[in-house]
Amino acid sequence: MAKVTFDENRCKGCELCTTVCPAKIVVMDKDRINIKGYHPATVKEMDKCTGCASCARMCPDVVIKVEK
Amino acid sequence: MAKELWKGNEAVAEAAIKAGCRFFFGYPITPQNEIPEYMAMKMPQIDGCFLQAESEVAAINMVYGAAGAGARVMTSSSSPGISLKQEGITYIAGAELPCVIVNMVRGGPGLGSIQPAQSDYFQACKGGGHGDYRLIVLAPASVQEAVDLVQEAFDIADQYRNPVMILGDGMMGQMMEPVEFKEVKKRSLPEKTWATVGTKGKRKPNVVNSLYIDAADCHNHNVDLFKKYAEIEKNEVRVDTYNVENAEIVFVAYGTTARIVKNAINSLAKEGIKAGLIRPVTLWPYPYKAIEEAAEKASVKAFMSVEMSMGQMVEDVKLGANGKKPVYFYGKAGGAFPTPKGIAEEAKKILGGAK
Amino acid sequence: MAVVFEKTRGLAEKPFHYCPGCTHGIIHRLVAESLDELNLIDDAIGVAPVGCAVFAYDYFNCDMQEAAHGRAPATATGIKRVHPKSAVFTYQGDGDLASIGAAEIVHAAMRGEKITTIFVNNAIYGMTGGQMAPTTLVGQKATTAPYGRDENHAGMPLRISEMLATIPKAVFVERVSVHDVKHIIQAKKAIKKAFQTQMEGKGFSLVEVVSTCPTNWGKTPIEALKWLQENMIPYYPLGNFRNTEEVK
Numbered sequence: 001m002a003k004v005t006f007d008e009n010r011c012k013g014c015e016l017c018t019t020v021c022p023a024k025i026v027v028m029d030k031d032r033i034n035i036k037g038y039h040p041a042t043v044k045e046m047d048k049c050t051g052c053a054s055c056a057r058m059c060p061d062v063v064i065k066v067e068k
Numbered sequence: 069m070a071k072e073l074w075k076g077n078e079a080v081a082e083a084a085i086k087a088g089c090r091f092f093f094g095y096p097i098t099p100q101n102e103i104p105e106y107m108a109m110k111m112p113q114i115d116g117c118f119l120q121a122e123s124e125v126a127a128i129n130m131v132y133g134a135a136g137a138g139a140r141v142m143t144s145s146s147s148p149g150i151s152l153k154q155e156g157i158t159y160i161a162g163a164e165l166p167c168v169i170v171n172m173v174r175g176g177p178g179l180g181s182i183q184p185a186q187s188d189y190f191q192a193c194k195g196g197g198h199g200d201y202r203l204i205v206l207a208p209a210s211v212q213e214a215v216d217l218v219q220e221a222f223d224i225a226d227q228y229r230n231p232v233m234i235l236g237d238g239m240m241g242q243m244m245e246p247v248e249f250k251e252v253k254k255r256s257l258p259e260k261t262w263a264t265v266g267t268k269g270k271r272k273p274n275v276v277n278s279l280y281i282d283a284a285d286c287h288n289h290n291v292d293l294f295k296k297y298a299e300i301e302k303n304e305v306r307v308d309t310y311n312v313e314n315a316e317i318v319f320v321a322y323g324t325t326a327r328i329v330k331n332a333i334n335s336l337a338k339e340g341i342k343a344g345l346i347r348p349v350t351l352w353p354y355p356y357k358a359i360e361e362a363a364e365k366a367s368v369k370a371f372m373s374v375e376m377s378m379g380q381m382v383e384d385v386k387l388g389a390n391g392k393k394p395v396y397f398y399g400k401a402g403g404a405f406p407t408p409k410g411i412a413e414e415a416k417k418i419l420g421g422a423k
Numbered sequence: 424m425a426v427v428f429e430k431t432r433g434l435a436e437k438p439f440h441y442c443p444g445c446t447h448g449i450i451h452r453l454v455a456e457s458l459d460e461l462n463l464i465d466d467a468i469g470v471a472p473v474g475c476a477v478f479a480y481d482y483f484n485c486d487m488q489e490a491a492h493g494r495a496p497a498t499a500t501g502i503k504r505v506h507p508k509s510a511v512f513t514y515q516g517d518g519d520l521a522s523i524g525a526a527e528i529v530h531a532a533m534r535g536e537k538i539t540t541i542f543v544n545n546a547i548y549g550m551t552g553g554q555m556a557p558t559t560l561v562g563q564k565a566t567t568a569p570y571g572r573d574e575n576h577a578g579m580p581l582r583i584s585e586m587l588a589t590i591p592k593a594v595f596v597e598r599v600s601v602h603d604v605k606h607i608i609q610a611k612k613a614i615k616k617a618f619q620t621q622m623e624g625k626g627f628s629l630v631e632v633v634s635t636c637p638t639n640w641g642k643t644p645i646e647a648l649k650w651l652q653e654n655m656i657p658y659y660p661l662g663n664f665r666n667t668e669e670v671k
Contacts, residue, residue: 001424002427003424007430010438012442012443012444013443014443014444014637014644015444015643015644015645016444016644016645016648019645019648020603020604038443051427053427053428054604056427056428057428057449057604057607057608058449058603058604058607059448059449060439060441060444060445060446060447060448060449061438061439061441061448062430062434062439062448062452064428065426065428065429065430066426066427066428066429067424067425067426067427068424068425068427091501091504091505093501117504117505119500119504119534121497121530122526122527122529122530123526125494125497125526125527126494126497126500126526126527126530127497129490129491129494129497129498129501129527130497130498130500130501130504131501132488132490132491132494132497132498132501133470133488133490133497133498133499133500133501133502133503133505134501134502134504134505135501136488136498136501136502137468137488137501137502137505137506138505139501139505141501155491155494156491156494159490159491163488163489264468264486264487264488264502265468265486265506265509266465266466266467266468266485266486266506266509267465267484267485267486268465268466269464269465273435273480273483273484273485273486273487274486274487275480275481275486275487275488275489276487276488276489277480277487277488277489278489279477279489281478
């Protein structure tokens with residue numbers, strides 16, 4: 001059981017986090033835009049998260065916090 | 069303390085050490101080499117740091133770093149080297165860091181000559197680097213005065229968080245004169261709470277910086293700087309006068325040239341011609357008021373700015389005289405210097421014309 | 424639940440101004456994490472460059488100075504000589520370090536200044552809008568090399584790590600990349616090692632980080648990382664060029 005949280009308004013929609021998730025659960029939320037005007041990254045199937053923190057390590061904007 | 073015979077450059081270096089300067093970053097250039105040489109010998113003996121930089125550009129940026137880190141720091145050079153340092157000087161002025169810069173001026177432009185000159189007046193007093201800023205410029209006329217002013221310069225720099233330049237020349241640097249190292253009256257100085265010394269986890273980070281990317285912020289920074297400069301203009305103007313009372317002609321000269329002018333004044337006196345001298349000790353802030361007051365005297369017929377240049381300070385003399393009396397110029401450039409005879413003859417020509 | 428990953432206290436709260444996908448953010452984080460984990464952050468004094476990282480002084484949670492273009496190693500020298508026990512670092516781009524600041528970096532290394540330089544090489548001037556850098560690859564287009572860098576006209580790109588590794592007192596020199604998680608972890612290891620080398624008083628340390636500039640390369644962040652792997656790394660091979668074990 002792991003959890004990732006996004007400091008969403010720091011996200012610039014670069015999508016780099018989506019490329020490194022082994023479970024491929026990090027996606028861009030195309031239904032919403034954040035305060036900067038980007039579609040923010042999000043995780044929709046949190047139960048599949050292993051807490052590996054790859055997304056957080058790849059993120060250039062320190063958006064992601066990972067707990068396990 | 070008894071007087072000792074000191075070479076100008078070495079005396080300046082010793083004065084800095086006596087003022088608590090423990091960091092010196094320099095680069096060789098004639099005619100100021102005895103300053104870094106003296107520092108190289110002395111600093112290791114007193115737990116200080118002398119470092120020969122790879123260039124004047126690097127040296128002044130080391131000064132920036134050390135000053136920002138809270139140290140008393142100095143560099144020295146001569147004209148072409150000061151040109152190179154101008155980049156760092158404007159950053160230091162912009163970031164409001166205290167430091168002392170010694171310039172033993174030599175002939176220019178370009179590589180010029182290695183003999184004494186005063187052709188760096190513009191680059192010392194009128195900007196030099198980019199942007200609106202001021203250096204406090206002190207112009208000693210003797211080795212003794214150089215020693216006194218260098219010691220005080222560190223306090224002035226710390227008081228206003230502003231770079232101070234000692235504007236000497238090759239003659240000042242190379243000649244030997246009797247010197248007494250006196251206790252300079254200490255100013256009450258603010259703590260350097262802004263310095264980068266590590267937060268120790270106890271405060272927000274300090275940032276030493278001259279970048280204000282927002283135009284309004286940068287404007288306001290300039291306004292603040294000019295409030296400080298106004299304060300300096302109010303408090304720090306220094307001028308020396310000689311025989312100005314009843315003078316028909318008033319010479320204006322600074323540094324070693326002022327001493328040559330005194331000889332001219334004395335020889336003119338023998339011929340019954342009354343001449344006086346206004347010697348700015350601070351070139352910025354400039355003693356405009358002393359010039360203006362002399363211009364208002366009925367006895368004064370004319371001013372003559374005497375310089376080891378093609379005429380740089382003469383512009384400030386004109387500003388001071390403000391059209392009330394004519395301002396003439398006499399000078400030699402490139403390492404040549406005016407002689408008492410040449411000055412006296414020029415004065416007689418002017419007075420003949422003015423009479 | 425235990426925290427696996429969160430923002431280090433080595434970073435300030437202010438969000439980075441960098442373009443989306445710019446790897447400066449990753450590198451900032453690695454430097455800040457390293458300083459924090461080594462318990463150096465409270466005494467650290469950093470020097471920001473001129474270029475994209477000019478605002479680095481807003482992002483690190485330690486005292487900072489902003490240097491003139493290329494002069495960060497000289498500024499850091501002044502700081503370190505005043506505070507020899509503090510971790511002093513410069514953070515510089517390739518225009519700043521390899522072009523206008525080439526003299527300052529070489530001589531800081533020559534003196535064995537006990538500072539750490541983080542050298543971010545993205546083969547272009549980012550802040551000024553994509554001009555050719557000394558590190559721009561042959562054939563790579565830039566606004567001042569609109570037909571691509573011609574080696575007969577503008578020379579060959581400078582390999583800074585290899586050059587500095589020839590200097591005896593440059594005791595730790597390593598080139599790393601941040602194009603994937605594995606390399607990011609390796610990059611952090613190198614940055615930590617560089618700071619440790621400094622604190623052990625051994626000499627000058629530098630980590631060159633091969634980085635992207637999606638905006639001025641005209642690529643998406645994901646494409647830029649791919650381009651980095653295919654074009655940058657072959658010319659700028661990753662690896663250690665000097666380490667303290669060699670130093671007696």
